[in-house]
Amino acid sequence: MDRVVAAERDGRTVAPGTALLELAGVTVRYPGRTALHDVTLDVAEHETVCVLGPSGSGKSTLLRAVAGLAEVAAGTVRLAGRDQAGVPAHRRGLGLMFQDHQLFPQRDVGGNVGFGLRMRRVPRPEAGRRVAELLDLVGLPGAERRSVDELSGGEQQRVALARALAPRPALLMLDEPLGQLDRHLRERLVVELRELFRRLGTTVLAVTHDQGEAFALADRVVVMRDGRVAQVGTPVEVWSRPADDFVARFLGFRNLADATVGDGVADTPWGRVPVPAGTSDGRHRLLLRPSGVRLTPAEDAPRALVRARTFRGDHVLLHLAPERGPALEAACALREAPAEGETVGLAFDPAEVVVLPAGAETR
Numbered sequence: 560m561d562r563v564v565a566a567e568r569d570g571r572t573v574a575p576g577t578a579l580l581e582l583a584g585v586t587v588r589y590p591g592r593t594a595l596h597d598v599t600l601d602v603a604e605h606e607t608v609c610v611l612g613p614s615g616s617g618k619s620t621l622l623r624a625v626a627g628l629a630e631v632a633a634g635t636v637r638l639a640g641r642d643q644a645g646v647p648a649h650r651r652g653l654g655l656m657f658q659d660h661q662l663f664p665q666r667d668v669g670g671n672v673g674f675g676l677r678m679r680r681v682p683r684p685e686a687g688r689r690v691a692e693l694l695d696l697v698g699l700p701g702a703e704r705r706s707v708d709e710l711s712g713g714e715q716q717r718v719a720l721a722r723a724l725a726p727r728p729a730l731l732m733l734d735e736p737l738g739q740l741d742r743h744l745r746e747r748l749v750v751e752l753r754e755l756f757r758r759l760g761t762t763v764l765a766v767t768h769d770q771g772e773a774f775a776l777a778d779r780v781v782v783m784r785d786g787r788v789a790q791v792g793t794p795v796e797v798w799s800r801p802a803d804d805f806v807a808r809f810l811g812f813r814n815l816a817d818a819t820v821g822d823g824v825a826d827t828p829w830g831r832v833p834v835p836a837g838t839s840d841g842r843h844r845l846l847l848r849p850s851g852v853r854l855t856p857a858e859d860a861p862r863a864l865v866r867a868r869t870f871r872g873d874h875v876l877l878h879l880a881p882e883r884g885p886a887l888e889a890a891c892a893l894r895e896a897p898a899e900g901e902t903v904g905l906a907f908d909p910a911e912v913v914v915l916p917a918g919a920e921t922r
């Protein structure tokens with residue numbers, strides 16, 4: 560196993576400071592539709608970047624453009640500094656794993672994992688060793704002779720991953736890699752994948768519509784909307800400071816409103832809400848995180864009716880109908896959660912108020 564790791568690390572390298580993958584102004588058009596608009600994005604060596612966005616936002620098209628499977632109408636795709644225009648897909652040194660991992664049903668596990676090695680005419684004994692190492696790596700030691708259709712969904716996913724990794728791709732690209740698996744398995748595999756990519760030093764570009772998956776896997780997240788990049792940042796950055804309304808809503812936040820700020824307090828549809836120190840006066844778009852909507856016994860606090868409660872494991876999400884303003888969500892400890900139909904007083908924690916950048920109103 561250590562041998563595999565060392566070999567992967569010694570594989571391809573790019574000059575220090577150069578991204579392994581660089582997209583500059585990439586545009587892809589299908590008849591009657593631009594699927595990718597002017598996308599600029601770098602992936603550093605050993606980095607895992609996850610592209611996150613709703614269905615139809617252009618995630619698969621982005622991967623196809625990098626792979627050489629979609630025609631790039633404008634812009635450039637560079638790998639290790641080299642423009643890929645005119646380079647056919649099979650010469651780009653990429654590992655690809657699609658959502659429906661498409662194992663070859665007539666081949667056994669070993670035949671599937673060794674596929675790319677045979678294509679590259681790697682001698683049999685060496686290919687055999689490599690297949691065995693990869694099966695070890697993905698937690699299926701000795702599975703070479705098993706038939707792929709007797710494997711569980713999670714095992715098939717591991718075989719597909721081993722197949723994509725076998726030729727030591729410079730860049731591994733995953734399209735909704737865990738999309739078909741049930742939640743429990745997905746959560747476990749995502750941790751295993753991250754650990755594996757770390758250990759191998761693999762450079763990964765993955766796409767998913769599942770924010771949990773993206774945040775668990777990625778060093779950096781790219782949020783897409785209608786073929787454009789809406790935000791790029793570390794999971795913490797994107798989560799704590801969504802760039803706009805769209806990103807905030809996509810992440811599941813609902814407490815968004817226009818407000819006028821003066822002297823550290825915002826005038827909002829829900830009443831007066833304290834904002835973080837340093838917020839400039841004027842019109843802003845505000846996000847109130849559910850964890851910052853607190854319940855208070857204070858008599859003069861704005862009031863809200865508890866319309867519903869959603870159990871979230873470590874907390875309860877309260878769906879509130881305030882006397883003033885649109886619906887609000889509040890996160891609350893299970894022990895302290897009021898019953899449906901109760902009326903509560905509201906207080907707002909400025910530390911959990913996010914002021915979205917100006918002009919971020921995008922609905």
Ligand code: ADP
Pocket residue numbers: 589590592593594612613614615616617618619620621
């Ligand atoms: P995602 O992977 O984020 O769901 P896609 O990249 O598959 O999105 O698609 C982006 C947009 O391009 C969608 O509107 C989709 O319908 C369209 N599209 C994708 N592939 C083709 C194609 N081969 N021909 C025409 N339109 C396509």
Ligand code: MG
Pocket residue numbers: 618619620734
């Ligand atoms: Mg897709």
